[in-house]
Amino acid sequence: MTEGWTVSRLTWRAPVLAACLCLAASLAAVAQDEAAARPSALDSLVTWMPFILKGFGLNLLMSVLAMAFATVTGVILGFMQISPLALIRVPAKLVTHLFRNSPWLVILFAIMLLVPFQITLPGGERILIPDWVKATFGFALPVMANISEILRGAVMSIPTGQWESADSLAMTRGQTLRHIILPQCIRRMMPPWMNWYALLTLMTPMAAILGVDEALGNTQAAMEAAGSRPEFLIPFYLFLMTIFFVFIYPISLYTRRLEKRFAAAS
């Protein structure tokens, strides 16, 4: 979202907060559980926990694959954006702006509805594309555009003097980029890159809207299967938020530490 937040202190907060969320979930479950004849909301939650966690596995898989794809394509797009040739630069800029300025949900819809559910290979073979693969692709596009922009920003942030000194050493543009500019860029790109990974992971539950069986979809299915009682809602959703929090919080802490170290170094 916003790049380059420099944020604050304290590491012990993570486990405490996670514990608080869990506690709130169980309290909410216990407080609303007076009809003892039926299994309590907490019992149901424990029963369905493996199912939800299995869904979370798919979230992680989608986020890792999407990030890998977005990194590769984003870097290529970023290089196209800084190309001296307008023929390459302008389309790359257009693509970047299109995907940077549209909401995740809209891009996801576009991919899910416009990409066919099966493709026919030249040999006549038909391959079915599972929904989660399409969703992964849909999540990758906005991240790709932002990585492209991060790369462009990082290259722009290198002082012109570096280009000129490389020039005076008779290095070609490719050599300058490879040996002088990029090594410095990678360091600057690391924190925003990790921020985007965290953000991407937080967006993956949107795939549930389009029927992918990931954590959110499984949570809703579990609540329905357990009898869709209204007292399930708070503990189940809190549990879902907790697993995401436990996974994301260390990443964002580490990102902040990196940011601080790089800010101090430069």
Place this chain on the structure above:
Amino acid sequence: MLDLIAPFFERLNETTGLNFSPFYDSYDWGRLVEGMTVSVKLIAAIIALSLVIGVVGAGAQTSRLKLVRGLVAAYIEVFRNTPPIVQLLFFYFGLGAITPQVDMGGWYEPMIGSFGWAVIAIGIFGGSYNVEIFRSGVEAVPDSTKEAAESLGFSGFQIFVYVTLPLAFRICLPALTNNIISLAKTSSLAYVIAVPEITYSLSGIWSDSVNVPEMMVLLFAYYIVLVAIIARVMTMIERRLALPGYGQ
């Protein structure tokens, strides 16, 4: 308006098969207009709420009480590190189920509707970013300026309102613009709880008329124009507020 463009788009549909149904069908046109109005209202409300939260939160973070600072920090961490869509569902279904109902004279309606919950949930989510943005602005205000205000007899609260905040606001405007744009985009999440904003109404149209690609083009165009307008307005504000001696 519709009478003017309808013949063209009707012919476009007949000759090329490009079915922009909102531009010739008065019912779909109504849905499109309603979707755009709701979307703009929703975005305005979300931005307003998130700005209020940001200012209040940044003020609370300068508090002397450790508990207050801890609470604000916990709020930021929780809302930034959990999926916004789950937050929205949690608010709408989880908390919506236990909010009181209002007697509407014969039938009962929940006190806060889906629009209200969308504003609350996405506003609180965006506010957690704004607190940090305002805080960085507040920290960038030089101590000497605050000391000067103090020597003029301003109280701590007065210093925050009359000196720190106006300066901090100018300093953090670029970051704020980023967040406001990303909030405008996040507003499309309200689709999940059936707020009739643009994504929802266009999805209604494309499931009725089976014209997904055309409506997608419309949707992308809407958001790109919207983001461009917001960016333009924010640049204008930035220029209007620019202080001599700060920035370029």
